Amino acid sequence: MDWGLFTIQMLNGVQLGVLLFLLAAGLTLVFGIMDFVNLAHGSLYMMGAYFCATLVQLTDSFVLGVILALPLTALLGWIVELIVVRALYTHDHLDHVLATFGMILCFDTAVDFIWGPTGMAIPLPEVLDSHIDLFGGHTFPVFRILIISTGLAVAGFLYVMVSHTRIGMLIRAGASNRTMVMALGVDIGKLFALVFAVGAALAGLAGMLIAPITEASIGMGNEIIIVAFVVIIIGGIGSIKGAFVAAMLVGLIDTMGRSFLDQLLKVFMSSESAETSAPALSAMAIYILMAMVLAFRPQGLFPPKVR
């Protein structure tokens, strides 16, 4: 076993987990507190990436681009909540799914109109575009370290906010029993709008962080939103802690599967069939985990206390 490689792959797994957490945090709050299924959460992730790409090209600075794009994505989330989502709270889940699926199509087409179908690259400053040397000749890209630290910082911030502030108390209360919170005279409309906007900004941030690695492209959110749903189901809907743990689990399982499963399979398979089946199996692994969680602990690993 090459422990250096193992460490690198752990870091890669954590980096994927952190990105998933940023997406899942908003999704789980919106689903848990407002009981609203938002398929278009991935579109906000995409919009964040496009806002950031445009602003980086205008300002020539990645940091400035992110700082400006964050409130912009939050604003977009707020507008979406105001115009579309607010009218849907009283409807059932099927209506949510239909409406937000329609929103995905609108966002994808809007991006096609505004930015064209080609996708956009986000150039990074030289400091972030390089790599650092680790032990044993291994290297790790600086930008991925930035992703990990940003994600952990956001997780810490959310933890403090949710567990130790008044607004966090309301969010937790909302996740546990919405009707009671309303009955106690809290302006639930404002709370919902705030949560939705924060969720949008977090999704946007994830988009801004992944785009310099891949690119901003149409439909980028539709690919990852499924995994984000898997994360919140594993973690327990409405729980930030659950989202964090599940995101890490999913990130690590996916990365480790891609890294080592083929070698494992080669022990009892021909090398060609191992190489073909390993990517398929590692893509399946997180869904197998979800199925197991649903079978043995359907409320998820860390469900919010008392519904």
Added chain:
Amino acid sequence: MIKKITALAAMGAFLAAPAMAADKVKIGFVTTITTPAGVIGQDMVDAVNLAMEDIGGKMAGLDVELIIEDDGFKPPIGKQKVDKLVKKDQVDFIGGFIWSHVLLASKKSALDSGTFLISSNAGPSQIAGKQCDKNFFSTSWQNDQTPMAMGEVLNQNGVKSVYVMAPNYAAGKNMIAGVERTFKGKIAGRDLTKWGKDAQLDFSAELAKAKASGAEALWVFYPGKAGGALIKQYEQAGLRDTMPLYTVFTVDSIALPKLQAGNLAGVMGSRNTQHWGPDLDNPQNKKFVSGFKKKYGHYPSFYAAQSYDTIFLIKSAVEAVNGDLSNKDGMRAAMKKADFPSTRGKFSYGNNHFPIQNFYLREVVADADGVWTTKIVSTVMENHQDPYAAECKM
């Protein structure tokens, strides 16, 4: 008097032939328009439209009707679209097809109906070998060939070991088989990654494995947006200093503008193999590249060049039979001659209707205006025929 009669007779023959047959040539073109891979499809459609303009919308005096269909990057949808083109539109030719798995799923519908099927890109080994068909033609290459050329380049550069990465689908496997066919050194490791609509774009784990394998070079096949992503991550991981990158169908004029916008200078000087290049010196290619740049403002990709060729191949067939579209044998015989101006220059067709053609080594350079493009460095394989042709009983 006699002169007049001959002239009249000639005119009569000329007028009569189209009158006997259908009143227009119908061409179906199946490619990927939606999904992020739609960028490639757009380049192909642009090239087809340019070709239509360049031929004045006519073949042998007949109007040409072009029906473009979107396969959505999915084999079942590609098949549905081909069924529709064959049954509802009753087209005479079907061109297009970026993806090998889409082509493999769709080919039966087209070929069973006796419609000519022309692949403007995909070249899966199955169609080149045992499943070859008299009505199938390619204006591109068989999948194995371009990586075979790259294997030769690796040998020439004295590379002893290489790590290979490709997407997990029909063409990805062909490409790996191709490079392994000619490369004499050791394959230090292989990775096949998830492909399709939700393709994997983050290659952190694979690149770390490649580095740990200690291979001297990295060889990849990543068409479309995955290519740009891979090159960026290759740079960010600092592999450029230790593991030179060799690519096929990854660095092209679809990826380069984006890489340039992102200023990923690491791609400059990187080398890839191809049967064509925008700087290839022949009259048809010059006309095509300058026309394309004038109309769309950027370099055409090889997908575009092959699509442009598709229309001219069809034109040569329709003209050989004077527009008598019922004369399938005549059109087939004409296409087999490859007697049309191709952007790659003169080539011939093998028994399996795949081109026997040259493959070149290309290098990424900046052109006179500073735009990133590729320049042909040398010819790696001359008049090369794919390795599956022998399995084709035709």
